[in-house]
Amino acid sequence: MTVTAQRLETIVTRVGRRAERTPDAVALRHKDFGVWQEITWSGYWSQVELVAHALLALGVEPGDRVAVHSENRPEWLYVDLATVAVRGITVGLYPTNPPAEVAYLLADSGARILLAEDQEQLDKALDIADLERIVYLEPRGIRGRYDDPRLIHWPDLLAIGAAHRAGHPDALARRMDEAAADDVATLIYTSGTTGPPKGVMLTVGNVEFAIRTLVEAGGFTSPPPSERDLILSYLPLCHVAERAFTVWFNAGAGVQVNFAESIETVQANLREVQPTILFGVPRIWEKVLAQVNIKLDAASPLKRAVTRLWLRVADRVGDTLVRTGGAHTPATRLLYALGWVFCYRSLRERLGMRRVRYAASGAAPIAPDVLKFYMGIGVAMHEVYGMSENTAIATANRPGRVKLGTVGEPQDGIELKIDEATGEIMTRHPGTFAGYWRNPRATADVLDADGWLHTGDVGEWEGGTHVRITDRMKDIIITGGGKNVAPSEIENALKASPYVKEAVVIGDQRPYLVALIGIELDTVGEWARRHGIAYTTYRDLSERPQTRALVQDIVLRVNERFARVEQVKKFAFLPKELDHEDGELTATQKVKRSAIAKLFEELVEGMYRA
Numbered sequence: 001m002t003v004t005a006q007r008l009e010t011i012v013t014r015v016g017r018r019a020e021r022t023p024d025a026v027a028l029r030h031k032d033f034g035v036w037q038e039i040t041w042s043g044y045w046s047q048v049e050l051v052a053h054a055l056l057a058l059g060v061e062p063g064d065r066v067a068v069h070s071e072n073r074p075e076w077l078y079v080d081l082a083t084v085a086v087r088g089i090t091v092g093l094y095p096t097n098p099p100a101e102v103a104y105l106l107a108d109s110g111a112r113i114l115l116a117e118d119q120e121q122l123d124k125a126l127d128i129a130d131l132e133r134i135v136y137l138e139p140r141g142i143r144g145r146y147d148d149p150r151l152i153h154w155p156d157l158l159a160i161g162a163a164h165r166a167g168h169p170d171a172l173a174r175r176m177d178e179a180a181a182d183d184v185a186t187l188i189y190t191s192g193t194t195g196p197p198k199g200v201m202l203t204v205g206n207v208e209f210a211i212r213t214l215v216e217a218g219g220f221t222s223p224p225p226s227e228r229d230l231i232l233s234y235l236p237l238c239h240v241a242e243r244a245f246t247v248w249f250n251a252g253a254g255v256q257v258n259f260a261e262s263i264e265t266v267q268a269n270l271r272e273v274q275p276t277i278l279f280g281v282p283r284i285w286e287k288v289l290a291q292v293n294i295k296l297d298a299a300s301p302l303k304r305a306v307t308r309l310w311l312r313v314a315d316r317v318g319d320t321l322v323r324t325g326g327a328h329t330p331a332t333r334l335l336y337a338l339g340w341v342f343c344y345r346s347l348r349e350r351l352g353m354r355r356v357r358y359a360a361s362g363a364a365p366i367a368p369d370v371l372k373f374y375m376g377i378g379v380a381m382h383e384v385y386g387m388s389e390n391t392a393i394a395t396a397n398r399p400g401r402v403k404l405g406t407v408g409e410p411q412d413g414i415e416l417k418i419d420e421a422t423g424e425i426m427t428r429h430p431g432t433f434a435g436y437w438r439n440p441r442a443t444a445d446v447l448d449a450d451g452w453l454h455t456g457d458v459g460e461w462e463g464g465t466h467v468r469i470t471d472r473m474k475d476i477i478i479t480g481g482g483k484n485v486a487p488s489e490i491e492n493a494l495k496a497s498p499y500v501k502e503a504v505v506i507g508d509q510r511p512y513l514v515a516l517i518g519i520e521l522d523t524v525g526e527w528a529r530r531h532g533i534a535y536t537t538y539r540d541l542s543e544r545p546q547t548r549a550l551v552q553d554i555v556l557r558v559n560e561r562f563a564r565v566e567q568v569k570k571f572a573f574l575p576k577e578l579d580h581e582d583g584e585l586t587a588t589q590k591v592k593r594s595a596i597a598k599l600f601e602e603l604v605e606g607m608y609r610a
Helices: 011-021 041-057 074-085 099-109 119-125 154-167 171-177 204-216 240-253 263-273 282-298 301-324 330-351 368-376 440-446 487-495 521-530 538-542 545-559 593-599 601-609
Strands: 026-032 035-040 065-069 089-093 113-116 133-136 151-153 184-189 199-203 230-233 256-259 277-280 358-361 381-385 415-418 424-428 453-462 466-472 500-506 513-519 568-573
Touching: 011 041, 011 074, 011 204, 011 240, 026 041, 026 074, 035 041, 041 074, 041 154, 041 171, 065 074, 065 099, 065 119, 074 089, 074 113, 074 171, 074 184, 074 240, 089 099, 099 119, 113 119, 119 133, 133 154, 151 154, 184 204, 184 240, 199 204, 204 240, 230 240, 230 263, 230 277, 240 256, 240 277, 263 282, 263 330, 277 282, 282 301, 282 330, 282 368, 282 487, 282 521, 301 330, 301 368, 368 381, 415 453, 440 453, 466 487, 487 500, 487 513, 487 545, 500 593, 513 538, 513 545, 513 601, 521 538, 521 545, 545 568, 568 601, 593 601
Parallel strands: 026 256, 065 089, 065 113, 089 184, 113 133, 133 151, 230 256, 277 358, 358 381, 513 568
Antiparallel strands: 026 035, 184 199, 415 424, 424 453, 453 466, 500 513
């Protein structure tokens, strides 16, 4: 199918044009039986066309919802783009969503068709009566065992598409010609930290504005992304940030997407791919840093001493880069060149970051010390800020203008202001969402009559150019003495330690602050092994007096950085690792504060009774 010049620009037409211009260039790569398989732009487009025709054959009309419940893989993109092509609405589900959340999301969105990756995901959806068709990718455990007329195996879906294309060759083109900028392209559900998730409606026009701002205009990277860039896709594609870096960067700039085999193999896949652009949420960057410490502690004495020497040099380099906004001085260039020969090249190779020219952290606050570590070893790290409701477009630290501890400067072409009375950050631009799905009341709560999006984040200007986020408005603690405290700054300072995985500061209407702390099992376990401390389980290790002393020292050192009212007076260990399926974390690994306070009420009350 030829992409006509008159047709509205969408992610679909962008991929179609690339298939025409560079049909044999590699668009996507994925692993099959341990071997990387390449998908060209023509192959990519052919699959999108087949799936789109199949959706037409199954009766998908404009505005119908098509859900995807799968890990990151090419089929996720095929269905996403095919749905947009037929003017439907893609609904992404997190692979880790438990059955109750799957039922809620499918029912709330009113999805007609679901793509389920395997038997596990299929089982979560079989009881949803409103689903008309369930397409499955992996047949193991499904074929011959399920008697449900709604089931369609992926190859059979493609056969339906091929038959429809043969019989109605112009049907897809006609549907695409009818596309409008205000068509809703996708529902991205919020994390649900304070209530049921809400479906953020992003339109075709929203996505196009994001591509023009973030991709073509280099809103993140400098120079802008291009066909020479490589990305590893591993965070859930139903999250707006991963959709931007995977789908929109790919369609808008031709960036080659490499799909990680699973979240467990990310480190190995990073080493294989060595991407040039790398995005991660804070938990990823913290985990990699913790692994560096584990490997360093287990190294031979000579290797450990040499590496620690060059990491101290990296710390000095990082300090200078923080002062200069990320720009090297002649002295740091020389120090880094020496460090590259003796340490940094091999370290970055092992981390899978040897070729990274742009790295970003977003979606949640991160400790500045973590960012400084990566800057010091030569990874060009930038903190960025956006949310689903503004199509991930708000602020970014630009190369050479980095201010550590801030989320950067407003993107070009947008309006951003901070309310003088409340400190709330507000944005206004063409990427502002169309509203929450079937929830006008919630929409009115965040989108005012003048088009300003109330983000719910509290911030302040630094130097008149950069924005510093202090916390979420709903998370601000007002102590019993009437002092306002931003818990996230304290929590991030605690989590900067490789021994602390989770930290939840509590103290609203209380006389002082306390914290629930979860240890990083890998690093504390390695520390215990080196000190001859035997343990059996996570809880057993947490209850060891030596572990309490270790964390007590971390808390005391963090307290020195804060005013007296912001210091943690007491802490207790979480008895287990927090888990999404237990309702303690969102799918994006954000702590559900209200759930934690309720689940571990006795621990909290014990710290105030003692």
